[in-house]
Amino acid sequence: MELRDRVVIITGGKRIGRIVAQRLADRGADLVLSYRGSKAEADETVTDVEARGRRAIAVAADVSKAADCTALVAAAVTAFGRVDALVNMASVYGSKPLDQLTEADFDRDLAINLKSAFLCAQAAIPVMRRTGGGRIVNFADWLALELARDQILVNAIAPGPILAPPDMDPKEVAAVANATPVGRWGGEGQIATAVDALLETDFITGETLRVDGGRHLA
Numbered sequence: 001m002e003l004r005d006r007v008v009i010i011t012g013g014k015r016i017g018r019i020v021a022q023r024l025a026d027r028g029a030d031l032v033l034s035y036r037g038s039k040a041e042a043d044e045t046v047t048d049v050e051a052r053g054r055r056a057i058a059v060a061a062d063v064s065k066a067a068d069c070t071a072l073v074a075a076a077v078t079a080f081g082r083v084d085a086l087v088n089m090a091s092v093y094g095s096k097p098l099d100q101l102t103e104a105d106f107d108r109d110l111a112i113n114l115k116s117a118f119l120c121a122q123a124a125i126p127v128m129r130r131t132g133g134g135r136i137v138n139f140a141d142w143l144a145l146e147l148a149r150d151q152i153l154v155n156a157i158a159p160g161p162i163l164a165p166p167d168m169d170p171k172e173v174a175a176v177a178n179a180t181p182v183g184r185w186g187g188e189g190q191i192a193t194a195v196d197a198l199l200e201t202d203f204i205t206g207e208t209l210r211v212d213g214g215r216h217l218a
Helices: 016-026 039-051 066-080 103-130 144-150 170-179 188-200
Strands: 007-011 030-035 056-060 085-088 134-138 152-159 208-211
Touching: 007 016, 007 066, 007 103, 016 030, 016 039, 016 188, 030 039, 030 066, 039 056, 056 066, 066 103, 085 103, 085 188, 103 134, 103 144, 103 152, 134 188, 144 152, 152 188, 188 208
Parallel strands: 007 030, 007 085, 030 056, 085 134, 134 152, 152 208
Antiparallel strands: none
């Protein structure tokens, strides 16, 4: 899929999502960025996109809720008239030990990390069908068989050591790099490259692309 003048929704517009948005804007896409509690970061990403000569909006949405996902897609259609791609990047990472994890913690993590991808896809698919197809990139590979004949290709990205958490101990950062066959962390740009490739393809669907520096081989 040629990205120029296409409309891409990214759920989550900070850290890695910001780099992905920048890359897609450089390729000519207009961006719709959802945020839940990071409005300032989402607005900064909008500024990044506009500085590249493309259009962008930031939309407040709790993508663990169906109504918010529907509203997000509606906002994209209102602003830009179409939705060509959905990149499900919204996620939350807890640091609680297992014996301290509550049922509410588990439900929250599952809703944001898993259910949100389903809800956003369900909201976006009818719009993609009306315009002749689209792309969905998840960070799990379901839906692909059902949607292939609609030219909606569904793939997943399985990241490895891409970006160290800000509070990670430097020794632990180095240990992760040493345990990775290529000997380093990947950096946000590697995810942007993978997303770009999966949006551009016209024939790959139902695949999970490992972006892990060979960690799955170790």
